[in-house]
Amino acid sequence: MRQQLFEFVLQLADTSLVLGHRLSEWCGHGPVLEQDLAMANIALDLLGETRSLYQYAAVLEGQGRTEDDLAYLRPATAYRNPLLVEQPNGDFAHTVVRQFLFDNYHYHLLLALKDSPDAPLAGIAEKSVKEAAYHLKWSSEWLIRLGDGTAESRQRLDKALATLWRYAAELTTPTATEAALQDLGLVPDYGALAPAMQAHAAHVLAEATVPTPQFAPFAQRGGKGGQHSEHLGYLLAELQYMQRAYPGLTW
């Protein structure tokens, strides 16, 4: 059980780290200063959550590894983030759609996780759920603006939805580890999260005047099992460069 919880916490940590990394790539290059700030802010929240999760994972593992060991010294095939979050930024519409799909899952997951009988995990969720609520508000509002904005923004949004929707299902498709933890009641039943997630998505898409995308037969998964897209390797080469180049030092 401890091993499974370790794996699950690691999966969450990898997910926040990778998405935070992607958002931080926008820093200094955002479409307007206010949104540059907003994305840096979300990246910072995710990074904070990442650190708490890795620290807890390190405790669960009990092998003396640190948060930095876990983040910087594992190869791509050991990373457990779902495919969605490693997808490149693309244009702002891609970033917004990726964020919306993640936030809708992340917020509802944390909302349930904060009642987990595992106190440390519940504590992290309790702290992060407030931030996640703000993230979901931000990405929902932007999805609406882009959908119900100009012809160009709508076209870009449609393309982003067509590209990214296929990665949504993996978020709530339990791995064997997640299923085992769900049976133990440590992790919420994803099926139980679905109505609230679907209701929110339906509301936002309706406001955005966008029909719900249908990509069921093309749902992509693999990342949570270590089967990633080729994008992750480049991301990690950059993220891990310093720790790889100068092993064992203090910064």
Next chain:
Amino acid sequence: MRQQLFEFVLQLADTSLVLGHRLSEWCGHGPVLEQDLAMANIALDLLGETRSLYQYAAVLEGQGRTEDDLAYLRPATAYRNPLLVEQPNGDFAHTVVRQFLFDNYHYHLLLALKDSPDAPLAGIAEKSVKEAAYHLKWSSEWLIRLGDGTAESRQRLDKALATLWRYAAELTTPTATEAALQDLGLVPDYGALAPAMQAHAAHVLAEATVPTPQFAPFAQRGGKGGQHSEHLGYLLAELQYMQRAYPGLTW
């Protein structure tokens, strides 16, 4: 003298490695299959030259370092390539202009270097100059096609020239090391290369119907002294990742 020759050979090796890396980024993404092949071919030639140069540099240094140690285990600030070759690929016009500026220098340098009294260096130059002649032919022909092609190709070429011409002067501006080796007659006087280089550039630009760009006051230099643009760090993070992540292994 041996130390200076080591530095010079290292500078040439870094230069070929970095430009070859840039060209190889096109592999599988070239504008047409034939040019994909041509760029891979040039990249391969440059990589071959790189290896000969690093191997010779390692001998000159006499510290037991290998070609891979020299390529994979030095930070950006220790790299000695001129700024031109680390500039990103941009569109095909940028790649062609970067290549033309480099080839025009590289070919004429090797042509003179093959008469260097330093036998190993002369040997490397002798082998590479034939390849460099082909490279210069390729980039010259493409510069002409783009300049005297369509309105769009001309516009893209002009933009590439405006962006990259400022990096040309560094190639033939001797560093203290180069000047010392020139005094010793081991390295050709760059001033003596200038007429042939200028004549070739003038001929190609005329065929391309492009006026010679004038950017003298904005000539950029620094790379040969270790002052790079921020592009090099990312390139090296990728290039060096495996050796950094798994130090000391055989592949």
Next chain:
Amino acid sequence: METLEKDLSRDDQFQARIDADVRIEPKDWMPDAYRKTLIRQISQHAHSEIVGMLPEGNWITRAPSLKRKAILLAKVQDEAGHGLYLYSAAETLGASRDQMLADLHSGKAKYSSIFNYPTLSWADMGCVGWLVDGAAILNQVPLCRTSYGPYARAMVRVCKEESFHQRQGFEIMQTLCAGAPVQKEMAQEALNRWWWPTLMMFGPKDSESPNTEQSMKWRIKRFTNDELRQKFVDMMVPQAEFLGLTVPDEKAQWNEARQAYDFGEVDWNEFWSVVKGNGLCNHDRLQARVQAHEEGAWVLEAALAHAAKRAAREAVAA
């Protein structure tokens, strides 16, 4: 009625040439179905070479030594070359490269599904060479004797280079397996990912492969999918053992009675799902090709415009 008999007789004559192992050449008469089948197969093969540049191209900039980088770059360059002469072979049948590319980009034409799997570690460069090229060679060696001349001659060259590539891939695996524990783990992890997809490279089971019979009759194909798959397993299981690796299939055991390896059932759901576009990389691969083509269009236009200008100038000068 006369025409029909004449056609029948042409068909018979054609088949007689095939049966006598006489090569069909571009100018020879051939049945439409033969031509279409060949165009589909050769262009698909050409597309596979071009798309196949991407998973290996993905590691050129990150190769762990300069020597490996040079070998890998040369290999990917060879694949571009294979693509070029396969497109040329298809052109001898009346297909145009533009149309073949348009079919690739629209999703109408296929390429080998194996390239819809990602390359995630350096060991994948070993597995792609050793297993993927190994399977390709088994598929392709019989094609050196295929009935259509230009295709057969192209395949002779392709197979020669492929077997060189395959040895390089095996050598990468050998080096990893003789290296540090972390390298051997990397090799095993890659084998785990690539084993089943390479078994799929031989196509559906014979019972699900309706075209096999006609293709064999035309000597475009000389072995069935299942025959080749068995041959592959029989070849690779001992090689994996030699490397000290384990193929991820508990059923892969020597069968003394059959004098062959038994092996488990391929996940055909996954096979069809990837064929239909749902592999991890289908979208990215096609996107990369389409993008290269669209973003490169102006280059080709410029080259054509310049050639036309030059020709006009030379005409005036003459």
Next chain:
Amino acid sequence: METLEKDLSRDDQFQARIDADVRIEPKDWMPDAYRKTLIRQISQHAHSEIVGMLPEGNWITRAPSLKRKAILLAKVQDEAGHGLYLYSAAETLGASRDQMLADLHSGKAKYSSIFNYPTLSWADMGCVGWLVDGAAILNQVPLCRTSYGPYARAMVRVCKEESFHQRQGFEIMQTLCAGAPVQKEMAQEALNRWWWPTLMMFGPKDSESPNTEQSMKWRIKRFTNDELRQKFVDMMVPQAEFLGLTVPDEKAQWNEARQAYDFGEVDWNEFWSVVKGNGLCNHDRLQARVQAHEEGAWVLEAALAHAAKRAAREAVAA
């Protein structure tokens, strides 16, 4: 004649308020030259914050620990915030953000030349915090008492955060200097590159700085360039010594008679060359800003279009 006298008297009154250290507020009358000088200075300052995000943003994805990554990201975010409230301060003088950005993108408006130097190693994050923010604070602390109210209040907040950033930068340097030899070398190498450019941050020599007198009279400026540069050297040379580093200037020696550090001559050719656009990163920095602006234009348009649609719907509903 009467108007002129009235204006003169307004000018006198204005100067009298300045001399009495009374804050000028947006609705107060002010001379055109004062307004223009302030708009130029504040917008330049805002641009510097925004362009200044780039050299540090360059290391966010490569920060060597999660903690340092979080600190750096927060710092760059603060800079975006500074940019925002400095643009607001300039807007109180009648400048529009659109116009200020257009001037930045066309090259008409300047930003601090220090950001035209590249960040090449992690130690640069230390030097930028320690030296660049250190120099900025010396330039900016007097601005907390500057005569124009909104600017002065913005600077109070900016300076508070900057001094926090400066301490973080120094801490990076301390960690490097207390670390492995390779880390200390990295710190020294970065100091060698940043030392002289930071001395240039105080602007040209007083004898070459014609605007200083008027700016001091208006209390937009309170110390001369050379005074601040001396103050900086006097502060930083001992800090470098404390770190065990050597500033790259043999002339940097304590002068007992002056009770100050002597130091060498700044390379003013380099200074003017970078100001004129010839720094290593001028082109890339401006390009990055222009590109973000151009590629982001559709986002702003969409937001405005949506707001208009929503307002129209609400008007109908009301």
